[in-house]
Amino acid sequence: MLETRVQREHKIVQSIQSLLRNRSDIVIRRTDKSKVFYIGNATDFAGKAEEYMLKTNACQEPGTPLRLIIASIHAPATLVSKFLNDLLAPIYLNVAREVTFINGIDVIRKLEKHVLDGHFQATTNFIVIDVTDLYRMIPREGALHALMRLLKKHSDHGKIGTLSIDAIMRMARLVLDTNCFAYDNKYYKQTRGGAMGFTFTQALANIYMREWEQDLIQHQVVHNGIYGRFVKHLLNEKC
Incomplete structure (x- = not known):
C-alpha cells in the first residue's frame, strides 16, 4: 500500500515538473525569508516586480557591465x-x-x-x-x-x-x-x-x-x- 502511494505521488511530482518546464507563463519562486514557494502567472509577477522597483527606486541598472557574482x-x-x-x-x-x-x-x-x-x-x-x-x-x-x-x-x-x-x-x-x-x-x-x-x-x-x-x-x-x-x-x- 505504501509503495503504491509512493509511486502515485512520484508520478504527480513528475507531472508538475513537466508542466513547469513547458509552461513559460508560470513562475515559481521561493518567498522572502520563509520556506514556502510562490507559484503564479509570469506576466503578473514581472509587472509587480517592475512596479515595485519603480515605486521604491531602491535599485538601478548599472551603466557598466558587471561580472557574474555567485552569492x-x-x-x-x-x-x-x-x-x-x-x-x-x-x-x-x-x-x-x-x-x-x-x-x-x-x-x-x-x-x-x-x-x-x-x-x-x-x-x-x-x-x-x-x-x-x-x-x-x-x-x-x-x-x-x-x-x-x-x-x-x-x-x-x-x-x-x-x-x-x-x-x-x-x-x-x-x-x-x-x-x-x-x-x-x-x-x-x-x-x-x-x-x-x-x-x-x-x-x-x-x-x-x-x-x-x-x-x-x-x-x-x-x-x-x-x-x-x-x-x-x-x-x-x-x-
Whole structure:
C-alpha cells in the first residue's frame, strides 16, 4: 500500500515538473525569508516586480557591465555583515532595552507593570504600527549618520573594542555598496536600504529607527503611556 502511494505521488511530482518546464507563463519562486514557494502567472509577477522597483527606486541598472557574482553563505560581505551585527547589536540592545520588545512574554510583563503603576485606563488604546519595507527602504546616508552618532557616543577613545570608528564605518559602507542581484537577465545594484537576510541590515535599521522614534517615545513618557518596538532576530545566527 505504501509503495503504491509512493509511486502515485512520484508520478504527480513528475507531472508538475513537466508542466513547469513547458509552461513559460508560470513562475515559481521561493518567498522572502520563509520556506514556502510562490507559484503564479509570469506576466503578473514581472509587472509587480517592475512596479515595485519603480515605486521604491531602491535599485538601478548599472551603466557598466558587471561580472557574474555567485552569492555564497561564506562570501566576504556576508561574513562582514555578521561581524558588524555581532559588534553592534549588544550596543543597540543596551541603549534601547526599555523600548524594545524581545518576545510576547516581554510585552505581557511590561503591560502588567503598566497596570500595577496605575496607568491603565478604560480609555487606553492599543495601536500597532508597521513600517513597510523597513530594511529595504531606510535612507542609507541617514542610517549611516545615525550609526556614526551611536558609535561616537558609546566609543572609548574613538574605538569600539579594538576597532576604530572609521574602520567600522568603512565596513558598513562595504556591505551596503556590494548588494547586487540579477532579474530578467539584467544586473541591478541596490541603492536604498540593505539586503534582506543580512543581519547588519537589521541592526542598521534598528539604529536608524531608534533616532526617528525619540519624539514618540518622549510623548508616551509624558502621557504615562507605553511604547515598544518588536525587534526580531537581532542577535540570531543568520547572515
